[in-house]
Amino acid sequence: MGSSESFNLATSQKNVLLVDLNNEAPFPTLAIGYLTTPLKNAGYNVDVFAPLAYVNKILPRDVEETWKNYAVQRIRFAAHPMIEWANNLIYNMVSKYRFRPTKPFKEAVAEQINKEKVDVVLISAYLQYHEMATEICARAKQQGIPVLLGGPFFNVKDVTKEWLDMEGVTAIFGGEPEFVLDKLVDDLIHERDLSLHPGIFTKSNFAVAQAAPPLKMTKDLPIPDLGFFSWDNHPHRIIPLMTGRGCGWGKCLFCSDVTTASTRSYRTRPEQAVLEELELQSKRYDCKNFIFFDSKMNSDLEMWNCIIDNMQKVVPGATWVATVHVDGKGVNGLERETLQKAHDAGLRRMGFGLETGSQKLNNRMLKGTKVERMGQFIKDASEIGISLRASVILGYPGETYQDIEQTILFIEEHFEQLDRLHLAKFKAIPSTAFETRFKKKPFKYPSISHLEWNNMFARADYKFSPPEKNKYRNAKRRLIKLIHDVNKRPLMDSAQQFNGIM
Ligand code: B12
Ligand code: SF4
Structure with missing residues (x-):
């Protein structure tokens, strides 16, 4: 009997409860798929428990825009001293309430953990679910079940430190565990020393522990098993997929999308492996719609062109959405001709960071973007019929009312071409290049004061004081109104099925 067969025999009786604390989306969590495959291949029984999918309401990203959204945005972005002061407080209270472990949540957790013999609990968590994770760990501890915790932010040691205090957590993994997860689970179940695995943080090894190095994107990367998802409850099926991890640009100072477990460096996958995954997943889940989670889909032009050239060959009738970065390196895969080909290949919607x-x-x-180039890209894509959704950042350190006015002018110029705009307050996030720069030279950011880092939730509270405050407030008010006007227009038909998704 070969060693893998004997390993499978030994694991076949073992039950892994995989808890998905990311899921507030109308499509399956990709990370859960990536974790499930190697465990099943090793012979474990894997039960995925996604309490947020039914205990908490799914939160769409873009809801239908009404005057209520406008009012909420005005309060969220208010700069009047009274309201600004209360804003952080309100944010913290609302978060605490929204992400609390509700009674149905607690009952569901208890039921899952007591239901059958669970040998090990794996939790995949976004940081806002700290209290829910605490509840699960406490339950597991009562039953004497080991818990391994992971998620996008646990490669950041300052964050992991805060979470290791959680009662009942055996260890936290920082990194991408696809090739070692079966062994990790085996060691957990048999109470072996986990700290020998790179990326494992425990209370005893914390001083020397480090995140695991970024995973090589070989052809052996497992194809995510998304069978745990309740496909039948979702009339508009969409399959998530990634052609690579990280961002080919990777320099934006505010960006935490390039500092997390799976995005710390840019790595593209073998083209053939991606095409095979598209074809297989489409057949498995009877679905021809895809959402690419790549931070910047045009990072690697060979891969970008490969998807455009082959999408309809591997999945005839496919439609898809992707995020791109309009950068300063010339057209970089976003020239009109390529956009037309991408549209012909089923690309229906694109997300990108306008920011300002x-x-x-x-x-x-x-x-790394030229505003003019951005304008040309928007014009080309919209004329071709690709729906556009862009993010805008308000309150970036150093922003003045003149900067906001430039943003207003830009949006006015492209009013008809932009389908949806997402306005976000600048967030100071631990692990970003902004954090490093701010810590070294805080005097370079005179508009930011009273900054307090919160590593448990990878965020910070601070006071933002732009120069010429009244003019700034006035410009901000006009920008919020303009964005509301963009968002309240109906979406083009071809992008409807992706609304609220990206
Ligand atoms: C797709 C996506 C979404 C989607 C779908 C989420 C979903 N349910 O699948 C949507 C649009 C819904 C979404 C929403 C939000 N998101 Co989001 N999202 C992403 C994105 C772009 C990709 C996630 C992904 O699939 N990555 C690919 C997989 C393979 O990587 P991974 O998730 O890190 O998982 C790997 C490892 O972390 C590890 N791992 C994960 N879990 C576990 C568990 C164990 C036990 C182990 C051992 C290992 C392990 O193994 C996995 C495989 O390698 C990331 C960006 C990024 N940098 O990753 C942000 C990101 C995860 N999102 C983020 C945020 C902040 C949000 C929002 C709060 C934004 C907002 N303000 O509304 C919301 C909240 C949603 C919620 N559920 O509460 C943050 C971090 C969250 C956090 N603080 O922990 C990220 C990192 C973006 C960022 N840099 O700020 N998001
Ligand atoms: S282009 Fe996007 S993903 Fe890349 S560093 Fe900038 S904000 Fe982050």
């Missing part, structure tokens, strides 16, 4: 219409602020963010 001010070139000065753009340079300050190290966004």
Whole structure:
């Protein structure tokens, strides 16, 4: 009997409860798929428990825009001293309430853990679910079940440190465990020393522990098993997929998308492996719609062109959405001709970071974008019939009312071409290049004061004081109204099925 067969025999009786604390989306959590495959291949019984999918309401990303959204945005972004002061407080209270372990949540957890013999609990968590994770760990501890915790932010040691205090956590993994997860689970069940695995943090090894190095994207990367998802409850099926991990640009100072467990460096996958995954997943889940989670789908032009050239060959009739970065390296895969080909290949919607219409602020963010080039891209894509959704950042350190006015002008110029805009407050996030720079030279950021880092939730509270406050407030008010006007228009038909998704 070969060693893998004997390993399978030994594991076949073992039950892994995999808890998905990311899932507030109308499509399956990709990470859970990536974790399930190697465990099943090793012979474990894997039960995926996604309490947020039914205990908490799914939160769509873009809801239908009404005057209520406008009112909420005005309060969220208010700069009046009274309201600004209360804003952080309100944010913290609302988060605490929204992400609390409700009674149905607690009952569901208890039922899952007591239901059958669970040998090990694996939790995949976004940081806002700290209290829910605490509840699960406490239950597991009562039953004497080991718990391994993981998620996008646990490669950041300062964050992991805060979470290791949780009662009942055996260890936290920082990194991408696809090739070692079966062995990790085996060691957990048999109470062996986990700290020999790179990426494992425990209370005893914490001083020397490090995140695991970024995973090599070989052809052996497992194809995510998304069978745990309740496909039948979702009329518009969408399959998540990644052609690579990380971002080919990777420099924007505010960006935490390039500092997490799976995105710390840019790695593209073998083209053939991606095409095979598209074809297989489409057949498995009877679905021809895809959402690419790549941070910047045009990072590797060979891969970008490969998807465009082959999508309809591997999945005839496919439609898809993706996020791109309009950068300063010329057209970089986003010239009109390629966009037309991408549309013909089923691309229906694109997300991108506009962030600001001010070139000065753009340079300050190290966004690497020329505002003019961005304008040309928007014009080309929309004329071709690709729906566009862009993010805009308000309150970036150093932003002035003149910068906001430039953003207003830019949006006005492209009003008809932009389908949806997502306005986000600048977030100071631990692990970002902004954090490093701010800690070294805080005096370079005179508009930011009273900054307190919160590593448990990878965020920070601070006070933002732009110069010429009244003019700034006035410009901000006009920007919020303009964005509301963009968002309240109906979406083009071809993008409807992706609304609220990206
Ligand atoms: C797709 C996505 C979404 C989607 C879908 C989420 C879902 N349910 O699948 C949507 C749009 C819904 C979404 C929403 C939000 N998201 Co989001 N999202 C992403 C994105 C772009 C990709 C996630 C992904 O699939 N990655 C690919 C997989 C393979 O990587 P991974 O998730 O890190 O998982 C690997 C490892 O972490 C590890 N791992 C994960 N779990 C476990 C568990 C164990 C036991 C082990 C051992 C290992 C392990 O193994 C996995 C495989 O290698 C990331 C960006 C990023 N950098 O990853 C942000 C990201 C995860 N999102 C983030 C945020 C902040 C949000 C929002 C709060 C944004 C907002 N303000 O509304 C919301 C909240 C949603 C919620 N559920 O509460 C943050 C971090 C969250 C956090 N603080 O922990 C990220 C990192 C973006 C960022 N840099 O800020 N998001
Ligand atoms: S292009 Fe996007 S993903 Fe890449 S570093 Fe900038 S914000 Fe982050």
